[in-house]
Amino acid sequence: MATHLKDIAAYTGVSIKTVSNVVNGNFARVGPETRAIVLEAIQKLNYQPNIAARQLRKSRVGVLAYAFPDLSNPYFADIGNELTAVAAERESTILLDYTYSDRARELDVVKGLRPHLIDGVILDSHALEIEDILPEVVKQPIVLLGERLFGAPFDHVLINNVEAAYTATAHLLKQGRRRIGAIGVQKCQSEAPSLRLEGYKRALEEAGIEMDETLLINGGNWHRADGASAMHTLLTLENPPDAVFCFNDLMALGAMSVLHAEGYRIPEDIAIIGIDDIEDARYAYPALTTIAPDKKEIARLAVSLLIERIQGERTQSTECINAPFYLCERASTLGRAALKEKYCCRSACGHS
Amino acid sequence: MATHLKDIAAYTGVSIKTVSNVVNGNFARVGPETRAIVLEAIQKLNYQPNIAARQLRKSRVGVLAYAFPDLSNPYFADIGNELTAVAAERESTILLDYTYSDRARELDVVKGLRPHLIDGVILDSHALEIEDILPEVVKQPIVLLGERLFGAPFDHVLINNVEAAYTATAHLLKQGRRRIGAIGVQKCQSEAPSLRLEGYKRALEEAGIEMDETLLINGGNWHRADGASAMHTLLTLENPPDAVFCFNDLMALGAMSVLHAEGYRIPEDIAIIGIDDIEDARYAYPALTTIAPDKKEIARLAVSLLIERIQGERTQSTECINAPFYLCERASTLGRAALKEKYCCRSACGHS
The missing domain is CATH 3.40.50.2300 (Response regulator)
Incomplete structure (x- = not known):
């Protein structure tokens, strides 16, 4: 059963308004201790903001995250540059999310604790398992890159x-x-x-x-x-x-x-x-x-698939697509x- | 004279509550057209959230941004890695902000339109002028890296x-x-x-x-x-x-x-x-x-100086410090x- 704001409020003893402020990143109105308690409860109760409802409101922020595992490998910098160029053509910005292959960081990314900031994630994961990104867990649009998580229910771009x-x-x-x-x-x-x-x-x-x-x-x-x-x-x-x-x-x-x-x-x-x-x-x-x-094509596919999912234009089953x-x-x-x-x-x- | 939320509300004809939601990234509650109008007014009237007041509330988020100009040059990836390591020791996270030397992107970074997300910025600017980062313009704690903006009123770390x-x-x-x-x-x-x-x-x-x-x-x-x-x-x-x-x-x-x-x-x-x-x-x-x-030392200095400024522990005049x-x-x-x-x-x- 989905967790709602009121469940977190009940669990923490904090008002729904305050929980909402934390969820929406409105931290200036919440004391640090309260914020910590609410964030802990969000994780514990696995609260996920309702992306579908946000989509209906068409409140696209125009920011896509690229979560990548290794800043020392220029391959990921190349992909980041290509994504940035393609996203700009689609009037979107790429936010780099460097996870250094850390499971906790990658979980933060897919669980979308920054829903007001990001429309969706292009994820090259090195530490998550399929169970971590089942649709009932992750309500955020995701496109996968790289040689992991085959069979996960998200569009996936890589080479053969x-x-x-x-x-x-x-x-x-x-x-x-x-x-x-x-x-x-x-x-x-x-x-x-x-x-x-x-x-x-x-x-x-x-x-x-x-x-x-x-x-x-x-x-x-x-x-x-x-x-x-x-x-x-x-x-x-x-x-x-x-x-x-x-x-x-x-x-x-x-x-x-x-x-x-x-x-x-x-x-x-x-x-x-x-x-x-x-x-x-x-x-x-x-x-x-x-x-x-073909990094340009990988980037083009990833951005297109993600934006189409975010905008609800792509509703078919997810695919694993090979770039040349x-x-x-x-x-x-x-x-x-x-x-x-x-x-x-x-x-x-x-x-x- | 400083711009307040009420000035933006008056300018746009939108309620103060709605302006506050936009400023604090609480986008889910604001329609896209309204958001665009408010964001435009924020830029036009040069609204800056009051960082000093936030500090008094001790609402540190634990996130520092590293704004860097070039993802294709491994030097910046090296600095990003060192900053990430040093920040972790100080219980902080580094958010990479890739500006690709674009003036508009760099202005976004220093004007801090994401105050609820970031405590301060380590900025390696390639496009701003000193006038862009005068204290009356920028209310966000900043530490500068690199060979630009000498004489700007921020702590600055580089080599001779x-x-x-x-x-x-x-x-x-x-x-x-x-x-x-x-x-x-x-x-x-x-x-x-x-x-x-x-x-x-x-x-x-x-x-x-x-x-x-x-x-x-x-x-x-x-x-x-x-x-x-x-x-x-x-x-x-x-x-x-x-x-x-x-x-x-x-x-x-x-x-x-x-x-x-x-x-x-x-x-x-x-x-x-x-x-x-x-x-x-x-x-x-x-x-x-x-x-x-000495990239480790550059990173250590940048993170220490920034956190001390954020926490109000460092109040002396700004310095330009040479790393070895x-x-x-x-x-x-x-x-x-x-x-x-x-x-x-x-x-x-x-x-x-």
Whole structure:
């Protein structure tokens, strides 16, 4: 049964007016102790403001939140920039909500304790479970990004991770590589590692190459330092790889720094490919071959779907929509000479 | 004369209660047209909620905003991460407010149209003038970061840019470089370029080297592409430089990509140094020598000063406080061999 303002008032012994002030962020009229008591009760009784009723009042604020897990990974900054641009075209503003993958922060975001400030949320969650975002719990319009919470009852935008990883691995095979390492293989909250591993395996299978478990390395937090540490591990193998598929660009950049430090040539000794197409990858030495998710299209889909839900224009069942991705062939797999012969990197990517 | 709620009510013909609802973000009770009318009047009449009165009520929300200009530059993400960590120790949350250097967005931030949501603002402004943030205009506690708005009546935290640039240039001179280019030299909203140019000039003067104006190149938006384009310009000179001081790391990384592409050796042919110490610089090839502002200390100072102002514990005149910086000597100026002999890069930086 839904919790109403009067239930919170009864539970806390505070007037309905005061509870309403807290719910609506009208804090100046409420003492700090009272506010704390009411906020605690809001959480405890799982009070949710009635979004549907607000929609009928057409009280759109024009602000969408983008809740993202990691400020240190430029991929999320790229998506934030694209969302900001697309939202501006729709006369909306993007509010960045940095959750640092913290479950409590992510819960705050989906439970919408700031309903007067935000119309809906574009959520790239790293800590919530499906039970946390069932419709009876979350009354706020949400669009999901990223490789988690599949099957949750919200529109969901991402790339086909299996296909992307297959494309990356097949590209390395096409360059004649046969002993291909993978960095970022791990069991974790996100399904990105297992989906990417699946694409990797499928490409090897098709090429008739047996997978070697010793070439699959954990990627920790998927930062540069994790890629560097994983590459060190691969280099200690009796039979090191001739190519490495890193499950994101940051790890690939970390791995390349180790290859430079240890005197390996990229790609002559070991070829490297990543996923994400962050700007850093384009300016790295050698420039990093990568899978580029179409970030503009991801942003366009996310904003459109969310605004349509908020305005009640989209009432059909929720969908999981795949945005396109592109293979950006650069020097870290092709070599500088081959690349110059073939074509300019930027045109190869289909987008600069 | 200060504007009060009743002035806005009189101006708009809306009830004081309704104006109060809008001011306090209590939008659910106000129709969209009315809200638009009231918000317009708030701007027009320059209404400011009375922060001092709120402080007396001790109604601290525990949320500080960090308004920053550029999501694509990892320097600001680094500062955002440090602020988040420091704020957590003080039981506060950082709300990211991405202004993309837009004057209207920055004005919204300092005028505090969200007083119920935010206690104060840490502002790295790229578009406001001192007149925009005079105390009679802005009633919200603010601490400034960055190389702008010197002399504004707010506490201000930054590094000594002249000293930092002097240190960078002196380091290149110490490596025997005599023809030192500078990328990022321009007249613009920020004083960073002119301060850094001043430090560069002083170091050259002390070394008895006459400055060559053809070696000073505009850095556009200070992104990788700008550094690349500036480096192209330097390479077309009849007498190209033997070292380049880039006024930030992103431009340095762009410049290095051009040197690689054109077959120059770093640092043997041209040495490169930057400012910022973003993670990217540490993992670049060669690892980039840079000036590292002490970001932890910048964050600690900003949060402490702001919270003390909010709580009324700090009542003295505002100050401009310099945080320390460090020279991180890496391969892009020392060369890999020399660096290995000297010491490990990470310990040289004084912080990993």
